[in-house]
Amino acid sequence: MVDILHRIAAKGVEVGETYDALTTLEGLSRWWTENTTGTTDVGGRIAFKFENGDFEMEVAELEPGARVLWEVVGGSAPEWIGTKIHWDLRQEDDYTVVLFKHEGWAEPVEFMHHCSTKWGSFLVSLKQLLETGTGAPWPHDPHIDNWG
Amino acid sequence: MVDILHRIAAKGVEVGETYDALTTLEGLSRWWTENTTGTTDVGGRIAFKFENGDFEMEVAELEPGARVLWEVVGGSAPEWIGTKIHWDLRQEDDYTVVLFKHEGWAEPVEFMHHCSTKWGSFLVSLKQLLETGTGAPWPHDPHIDNWG
Numbered sequence: 308m309v310d311i312l313h314r315i316a317a318k319g320v321e322v323g324e325t326y327d328a329l330t331t332l333e334g335l336s337r338w339w340t341e342n343t344t345g346t347t348d349v350g351g352r353i354a355f356k357f358e359n360g361d362f363e364m365e366v367a368e369l370e371p372g373a374r375v376l377w378e379v380v381g382g383s384a385p386e387w388i389g390t391k392i393h394w395d396l397r398q399e400d401d402y403t404v405v406l407f408k409h410e411g412w413a414e415p416v417e418f419m420h421h422c423s424t425k426w427g428s429f430l431v432s433l434k435q436l437l438e439t440g441t442g443a444p445w446p447h448d449p450h451i452d453n454w455g
Numbered sequence: 456m457v458d459i460l461h462r463i464a465a466k467g468v469e470v471g472e473t474y475d476a477l478t479t480l481e482g483l484s485r486w487w488t489e490n491t492t493g494t495t496d497v498g499g500r501i502a503f504k505f506e507n508g509d510f511e512m513e514v515a516e517l518e519p520g521a522r523v524l525w526e527v528v529g530g531s532a533p534e535w536i537g538t539k540i541h542w543d544l545r546q547e548d549d550y551t552v553v554l555f556k557h558e559g560w561a562e563p564v565e566f567m568h569h570c571s572t573k574w575g576s577f578l579v580s581l582k583q584l585l586e587t588g589t590g591a592p593w594p595h596d597p598h599i600d601n602w603g
Contacts, residue, residue, distance in 0.1 A: 309458070310457070311571070312459070312567055312568040312571045313572040313575075314568035314572055314600055315572060315599050316600035316602075400601070402600070402601045404601065406568055407568070408563075408568075415458065415460055419460055420460040420461055420554055420555070423459070423461050423462070423575065424461040424462055424463060424575045424578060424579075427461075427576065427599075431572075431576070434599070449579075451462075452463050453464040453466070453548070453552070454464075
């Protein structure tokens, strides 16, 4: 099993604002995809739709201001099914630090390379949303390769 | 051992141009760090310096238009020493596809999370250099967190 890891920090941002951007449909739709629907409580399912695919997550754990865990339960990417997405948040001086882990890929396939770079780009979108009020969710996301 | 993976593709770019950006001091200084010095032939050593640290690579393999391998032999980050950085290039339609692997981290430490996101951001800089003629090497690189 192999994992995608990332770290960003948003300056001048409280950890609670960051938590909201990960746990509300409005927040998620402002940095990942504008087509975000579903239920964001523990046990709920959230659907994230893009041009050429979609992901369905079950919200497995929520610890306000500290931690979010999603399990991928559906969608168009078989490599994602059964993987877990961890968000660990903490305040550090004037920053919210976000540690991200997309855990449990069966193999380091080429699509995983793509998703790693794409996650990094979307995390920068999250940082920009938190710092400036404007992110770059799909369909406004910059392309990183010929897959999107 | 854990690895950082990324994938970018540069549109309208020949694989040879991409190879040059990875194997000449001028190319490297236009997307990674302006402070790049050393020798880029096989067996040579290249030093990459940044605000708060530096990396020294030995060029382990070069396959023109296809592949570059560096081994980290020195610098300020003990976690990097002994790791390997793989660049695999290929033409796909109108794109050069770049598969990147920073292989052999002993542990998935928080610094590895940072380096993963930072590599993604610098790979986007490489893509921008190839597509537009202008990258964002240090000291012009966007900060992704409170470490740089």
